[in-house]
Amino acid sequence: MQGIYQQDPYLLQYRSLVTGSVSENGRNGIFLENTIFYPEGGGQPADSGTLVCARRSYEVLHVEERADGIVHWLAGTAAPEIGTTVFMAVDVARRRDHMQQHHGQHILSAILEQKHGWQTIGFHLGEETVTIDLTTRDIAPELLREVEEEVNHIVMENLPVKVENYRREELPESLLQKIPGDEEEIRLVIIPGIDENACCGTHPRSTGEVGPVKIVKTEKVRGNLRLHFICGSRTIRWMGQTAITLRNLEQAIGATGSEALSRLEKREAELKKLHKERKELLLLKYRWEAEQQESCAAMIGSLSVLVQHFAEADMEMLRGIAAVWCEKPGRLAVLAGGCGPSYDVVMAKGQAVSAAVNTLAVDIWPLLKGKGGGSPDIVQGKASELPLNEVKKRLAEALV
Numbered sequence: 001m002q003g004i005y006q007q008d009p010y011l012l013q014y015r016s017l018v019t020g021s022v023s024e025n026g027r028n029g030i031f032l033e034n035t036i037f038y039p040e041g042g043g044q045p046a047d048s049g050t051l052v053c054a055r056r057s058y059e060v061l062h063v064e065e066r067a068d069g070i071v072h073w074l075a076g077t078a079a080p081e082i083g084t085t086v087f088m089a090v091d092v093a094r095r096r097d098h099m100q101q102h103h104g105q106h107i108l109s110a111i112l113e114q115k116h117g118w119q120t121i122g123f124h125l126g127e128e129t130v131t132i133d134l135t136t137r138d139i140a141p142e143l144l145r146e147v148e149e150e151v152n153h154i155v156m157e158n159l160p161v162k163v164e165n166y167r168r169e170e171l172p173e174s175l176l177q178k179i180p181g182d183e184e185e186i187r188l189v190i191i192p193g194i195d196e197n198a199c200c201g202t203h204p205r206s207t208g209e210v211g212p213v214k215i216v217k218t219e220k221v222r223g224n225l226r227l228h229f230i231c232g233s234r235t236i237r238w239m240g241q242t243a244i245t246l247r248n249l250e251q252a253i254g255a256t257g258s259e260a261l262s263r264l265e266k267r268e269a270e271l272k273k274l275h276k277e278r279k280e281l282l283l284l285k286y287r288w289e290a291e292q293q294e295s296c297a298a299m300i301g302s303l304s305v306l307v308q309h310f311a312e313a314d315m316e317m318l319r320g321i322a323a324v325w326c327e328k329p330g331r332l333a334v335l336a337g338g339c340g341p342s343y344d345v346v347m348a349k350g351q352a353v354s355a356a357v358n359t360l361a362v363d364i365w366p367l368l369k370g371k372g373g374g375s376p377d378i379v380q381g382k383a384s385e386l387p388l389n390e391v392k393k394r395l396a397e398a399l400v
Contacts (some may be wrong), residue, residue, distance in 0.1 A: 003070070004185065005038040006163070007049070009099060009202035012036065018053075018080050022071055028063075028079045029071040036088055037072060038095070039065035043123035044102050044201045048094055052087040053080040094232075095202065100232030101130045102201045103161065103189075104210045107151050108132065108229060110195035115150075115164040116143075121224065129216055129228040138223050144215050151213045154194060158208030162190040211235060286320035293325070298392060300399045303353060306333045307392050313337030315380065318346040322378070326350035332357075334364065334395070336386050341385055345370060348378040355399060363394055 004011060013036075020031035030051075040046040046063035051072070065352055069265040080086050096182040102125060108134060122133030139147075166186045168176065179186060179198050189199045191207060199355060204210065211232030219226045230238055253260045253267075289310075297306045312318065314337055322333045329352035337344045345368060347357050356376035365371050365381070367390050372381015 005035045014088045029073040031069045037063045039063040039070050042200045047090050094378040099202050103203045104213050104231035119260050134225045148215045155207050155210045164188050197339045215233040286324045289321050290324040309336045322346045322348040343383045345383045346380045
């Protein structure tokens with residue numbers, strides 16, 4: 001039996017009798033004799049809205065269809081009493097949005113399957129975008145633009161949308177392939193000449209109500225292609241925000257249109273070159289810093305061990321100096337950077353050092369009142385104290 005929300009999705013206010021209640025996990029819900037609230041299902045989220053009873057308003061947070069009826073989950077702990085009459089009001093903007101997105105999906109899926117043979121095997125109506133999963137690994141950008149244009153053409157034709165109900169035996173096998181075998185009453189949403197689809201959702205009277213459709217992006221998911229799109233008011237808001245973003249970018253770049261893109265590409269190339277040069281200069285800096293520490297290193301057995309604090313160094317610099325220092329075999333470094341109260345710490349070793357750094361660090365971290373992690377070759381972390389002489393002693397004990 002169809003709900004009122006299916007018979008007339010434009011009926012957004014209605015009165016009904018409370019016939020039951022339920023409490024689960026701190027939530028309160030009620031059953032109604034009839035409802036205009038759409039329960040979540042078929043990829044479409046539930047309606048929300050309000051119930052009014054005895055001059056008191058109750059917020060409907062979620063609507064769920066169960067074997068024993070449709071539950072309207074309410075905010076708070078209070079609920080209308082069984083036997084009372086409530087006035088229902090569906091959130092108009094949310095209902096309209098769901099109708100636009102869901103029917104836009106019908107049109108898009110129909111074009112993708114009929115023209116290109118890609119079936120829709122998944123549908124999700126999200127808060128920001130709608131997604132469909134398609135039986136293909138990729139679609140060329142130019143082909144997506146063609147599909148988008150064709151979908152919008154169908155929308156602008158403002159074709160009528162019909163809803164018809166059939167017994168299972170009245171439908172052809174081609175339609176029944178996508179319908180569960182236990183469903184005897186089939187509700188078809190029909191765009192004449194375009195699409196016939198079994199669906200329980202809310203749909204508009206004509207394709208024009210869907211509004212503009214925009215394919216936003218695609219991504220590969222488990223061997224299939226997930227397509228993100230938006231319809232109607234969502235597209236209008238997206239266009240507005242995109243225009244603002246584009247204007248801000250053009251102002252920042254100092255050019256418009258294709259010239260802005262050309263300048264951006266040029267700046268990107270320059271930035272990559274500068275980044276490469278920076279890495280080369282930093283390596284020279286780290287090598288110079290390491291050479292300056294030659295006289296500060298202590299010989300522990302056959303190992304040259306550097307324990308040093310660089311007040312101006314961050315983690316990147318410490319790793320760089322440690323890497324250069326440990327290029328020569330038989331070297332080990334414990335380096336700290338920063339001015340406190342928290343310090344960056346890097347411990348590393350070169351070839352011909354048998355001790356694992358992460359093992360040595362187990363005894364060092366308590367002295368530094370810090371912690372970190374890493375591998376046998378390099379460890380990094382944070383410290384709150386720097387008793388470097390104590391660290392040297394502990395290393396001497398561990399390495400001899």
